[in-house]
Amino acid sequence: MLLLGAFLSAHPASAQAPAAAPPASQEKSGSVTCPVNAQTAPPLSPALAAARDLYRTGKFDEAVAAYNAILPSGGADAAAAYAGIARVYLQQMRVADADAAAQKAVALTPGRAPAIVALGEVYFREGNLSESESSFLTPLRNCNLDARAYLGLTRLYEVLLDFKTAHKYIGHAFKLDPDDPDIRREYLDTLDGAERIEFLKKYLAGPTDDDTQTTTDMHDELQRLESKEKEGEHLCQLVTKVTQTEVKLEPLMSDATNLRGLGLRVRVNGASAKLMVDTGASGILIDKKVADRAGVKHLIDHGVQGIGDRAATSGYLGYADKIQIGELEFQGCYVSVVNTNSVLDDDGLIGANVFRSFLVDMNMPDRKFKLTQLPPYPDEPAAVATLQTESAPARNFHNRYVAPEMKEYSPFLLFGHDILIPTHVNRSPSKLFLIDSGSWDSVLSAPFARAVTKISSDPDTTVKGLNGKVAKVYRTQHITLQFSRFTQKRDDLVAFDLTHLSDDTGTEISGILGFTLLNLLDMKIDYRDGLIDFSFDPNRFH
Numbered sequence: 001m002l003l004l005g006a007f008l009s010a011h012p013a014s015a016q017a018p019a020a021a022p023p024a025s026q027e028k029s030g031s032v033t034c035p036v037n038a039q040t041a042p043p044l045s046p047a048l049a050a051a052r053d054l055y056r057t058g059k060f061d062e063a064v065a066a067y068n069a070i071l072p073s074g075g076a077d078a079a080a081a082y083a084g085i086a087r088v089y090l091q092q093m094r095v096a097d098a099d100a101a102a103q104k105a106v107a108l109t110p111g112r113a114p115a116i117v118a119l120g121e122v123y124f125r126e127g128n129l130s131e132s133e134s135s136f137l138t139p140l141r142n143c144n145l146d147a148r149a150y151l152g153l154t155r156l157y158e159v160l161l162d163f164k165t166a167h168k169y170i171g172h173a174f175k176l177d178p179d180d181p182d183i184r185r186e187y188l189d190t191l192d193g194a195e196r197i198e199f200l201k202k203y204l205a206g207p208t209d210d211d212t213q214t215t216t217d218m219h220d221e222l223q224r225l226e227s228k229e230k231e232g233e234h235l236c237q238l239v240t241k242v243t244q245t246e247v248k249l250e251p252l253m254s255d256a257t258n259l260r261g262l263g264l265r266v267r268v269n270g271a272s273a274k275l276m277v278d279t280g281a282s283g284i285l286i287d288k289k290v291a292d293r294a295g296v297k298h299l300i301d302h303g304v305q306g307i308g309d310r311a312a313t314s315g316y317l318g319y320a321d322k323i324q325i326g327e328l329e330f331q332g333c334y335v336s337v338v339n340t341n342s343v344l345d346d347d348g349l350i351g352a353n354v355f356r357s358f359l360v361d362m363n364m365p366d367r368k369f370k371l372t373q374l375p376p377y378p379d380e381p382a383a384v385a386t387l388q389t390e391s392a393p394a395r396n397f398h399n400r401y402v403a404p405e406m407k408e409y410s411p412f413l414l415f416g417h418d419i420l421i422p423t424h425v426n427r428s429p430s431k432l433f434l435i436d437s438g439s440w441d442s443v444l445s446a447p448f449a450r451a452v453t454k455i456s457s458d459p460d461t462t463v464k465g466l467n468g469k470v471a472k473v474y475r476t477q478h479i480t481l482q483f484s485r486f487t488q489k490r491d492d493l494v495a496f497d498l499t500h501l502s503d504d505t506g507t508e509i510s511g512i513l514g515f516t517l518l519n520l521l522d523m524k525i526d527y528r529d530g531l532i533d534f535s536f537d538p539n540r541f542h
Helices: 002-006 046-056 060-073 075-091 095-108 115-126 129-141 147-159 163-176 181-188 193-205 212-231 288-294 446-452 499-505
Strands: 008-010 244-248 250-253 259-268 271-278 284-287 297-301 315-325 328-338 348-351 358-363 368-373 413-415 418-425 431-435 443-445 455-457 474-476 479-483 486-490 494-496 511-513 522-526 531-535
Touching: 046 060, 046 075, 060 075, 075 095, 075 115, 095 115, 115 129, 115 147, 129 147, 147 163, 147 181, 147 413, 163 181, 181 193, 193 212, 212 297, 212 315, 244 259, 250 271, 259 284, 259 288, 271 284, 271 288, 284 288, 288 328, 418 511, 443 446, 446 455, 446 474, 446 494, 479 511
Parallel strands: 271 348, 284 328, 431 511, 443 494
Antiparallel strands: 008 486, 244 368, 250 259, 259 271, 259 315, 284 348, 297 315, 315 328, 358 368, 358 522, 413 418, 418 431, 418 479, 443 511, 455 474, 474 494, 479 486, 522 531
8 A cells, every 4th residue: 555655646737637527518508599399309201210119119129120221211311220220239238339320320411410419329328428518419509409419418417417407408308209218217307206106107117228127227216216105205314413523434354454445334223334435336235134133124125236247136125214424313214235144245335425415525544534514505505414325316406516615626427326537547538437435446447458558367366246256357567547636657457347337327437446546545525516626645655
């Protein structure tokens, strides 16, 4: 650890090119002014409509065949067919093939929907978010209205935490094409209560393009919503008058001498558990033995996903009357339970995203964890603090707010619970890296590692997670990581296939900034507004 510290340094912006910031929303008041209603949606030819319907019902191979049959017609219909093929390939996780098809569509109809919109969807999956935004906005500014252009902007502005803008655009998308299952899934998140339940029931009753895991997750969501209607809302609200706390970060050891993470003492219904603080996880996850000791109430069965080459680990969603962290007490909280005891050699995990109501200060060198309530939005009273223990994120129709005291923080992208930050490796173009304190070390995706340095097979290193061991592991040679204001040099980073992680997230993740690096930093995270700040004291590591 001391050796690693010697290679971590802060750099001023003038010394080296900093990692590129996430794209700022280009959407301005009045920049997309064309009226949106159902009549503005352009009609499709019967052949294109039939191919699209095959895509929407998950018949992907048949959809590709139908689109291919349209290609000889040339012109706009051929461009639309290539765009449709690109979307099928994205659903099948064939990203390179999707890119090729979308490029052919754009060559036939440059700057026009649906071709350039399909290319924007490919750019989004590839992690080229600025290009994605430009592709979605181009036709809309010319009143070439396209429902999926609005859908693409919705997804983009959600990860930029511009929720007010995203909310507006999903409304436009739904007006133009309320039958598109991809649009309907996004629109679902604008609904609450009984309206959300009824919409979800109708969605699940019809044909969709969802994969098995998505369908399972949505059935779980329906069960959870119906349980909430029957038993009442579990908001996990703060009930103590204290609005901030500071507690010790406790070491988690892989053996007698090697540190592998840091944990918090959390009391679940009065039962004590030491949970790893994990910025790469969501919610509160505990072992069955802890859940049994705490008397956690079983609500619904559901699997738990993680890194590894096996299927999801079995578990269930439960309910705890009370959760205590330091001086803070929360009542009415969901927790996830893993049926296999000690699957991660811990009592469980607590995702840092559960503290969305707070500024999260993880001072790892000093082993301190501090929570302070965030400043309220301008002209609004302070919100009631909660723990975000549900799998579905709380709805927030504000755009990203940068409080004056956080003006020096770096913006990040938030994909669900995943914090992604632009990072350069060996002066490569900026790529998206996951900030994951639950990963024992920083990691590169194997294809990206091959592009920036030499790698070699490492059969002696074992990588495991909730879903078992990773099959093929590699080691890199010389690596320089550059993110925010910091640079770290390494010679032996692990690399393995992160495709599963990228597919689940919906964009390309080229690497992970893990515990070995983060353990050198005081890291402050504002999940509500997508802001992060790192501090490093070189005098501690020399």
